[in-house]
Amino acid sequence: MAKKVISFDRCNADSFFSLITDKGYYVDIGVREGVHDNKTFLLYNNGWSGICVDAHPDYANICKIARPTDTVLSMICGKDDKNCKFRYNWRGSFGSIYNEELDSKRKLYVIGGDGENCWYGEIDENKNYLGFKNSIEHSESQSLNTILDKYNTSNTKIDVLSIDVDGAEQEILKHFDIKKYNPSFVCIEIERALEYMGDFKEKEFIFNYMKEHDYIPLCTFNEDYIWCNSQENHKLGIDILKKFESKEFVVQNINTIHPCNYLHKNKLQLNEETIRKYIDYINSLY
Template identity: 30%
Template sequence: MKQKIKSMIQLSLRSFDIEIARYSSLKATARKARDMELLLSMPDDRAAEVLKNMRKSRSQIRQDLFVLSQLNFKKNGYFVEFGATNGVTLSNTYLLEKEFGWTGILAEPAICWHDDLKKNRNAKIETRCVWKDSSSTVNFNEIAEYSTINSYSDKDKHKERRKKGKIYEVKTISLNELLEKHEAPVDIDYLSIDTEGSEFEILNNFDFSKHSFKVITCEHNFTPMREKIFELLVKNGYVRKLEKISDFDDWYVRLDVASVSSGAS
């Protein structure tokens, strides 16, 4: 079966100009072959399902396919995504909604994305900025997919891009209130966080006793906050997965879910 999967991968990824030989050669070209590493990290049946959906994936580094693989390609699940942009380009939840019948919440404070987001998606949309509390007004720096709370504009490798951003005030909403407002289930399948720097503050002020997430993907961009997020999520019952593949993201699975989906570690 492994050889069959390998042949399927080779056929599917030929357009990427990636030549598959042995796994040792795959590891030598890991950056160019993330898709293959993801597939080869999984049991045959799971890899086959991921491969079948690979061309439909919209995520930047296959976060959507990772989530599906961890949840046995669940239908009609529930997601929460911050930093939704237009809901399609580099979206971690578009595939889940359109092909697997999921619903959920999309949060995006950048005004430039609001019209397209409403047009492109059927999920609930929140235009307030997800933050550590719901009582603040913050300066927001809008610059397409690099938009962020302005106090984080110079905290990562994209700081030069943000110097040309448009600054305006936005109201905030905490993750706790966001879930209550939109009547999210207690046990949520997937949380995607891409807020360009404020991820730790959001999670550190979240009450994990009221809601939980089976899978979390969280952008870190190799900032010092990465380890703080790691420590926080481990303390709350999560394990980090596929660290070498996830690059500027970290992928977490709740321990009870990870024990079931132990084929991808």
């Protein structure tokens, strides 16, 4: 009989990672609220732990409540910079180190929409929505090196590094010594939308970076690309993939809801009480 593995991630990368080890350690950059469509929430529920980083303070606050035993940081991850320009987007996704061209293209190709495709209606991009910060501001950023040196003080082996930063991948990887920290598996979301929004070289840069640092391509889950740091981990990854292909393991998707959508549907504003209502609702789903 097939064994069920649940997934909170629409691409199911979390179900794959859940089988690489028991109670491992992750670093999740661009975690948002760390629940809906997230690659490490399942791992957290399975007894893993780690560092979760998101630049948006409102989403980081939700994550702190959802994951009280993780180290959750509200900060920009890029380079060490006291004055980093950042787009804080109410959705959490599409917030990124500011790129004027990318910011304007998102309005046309991603963030907009008509009728049923735009459930949130017309929103001023520089005013808070549902209580979520929505603006362009300057804040301090820290490199991933600095974050790991400060917060992984016991030098725990990183089993999974997940990066989902909506177009700021180069800024993070350029200032990250991946050889020093040597995560076993690296998962980077590369938006397909970037390919038609303009001449953005994120995918090319990421692939070259991983190759130059001797990381081995393993597989993709939709927009999530996974590499590993050794032939041993590559074999482990292939063996896990075969278990899914043979139906030894089957994925049961947990259909969570984005916190903004939850607040909008229930006519609520963001505060600690509504955050806890949201988390209680998520927990009722599984």
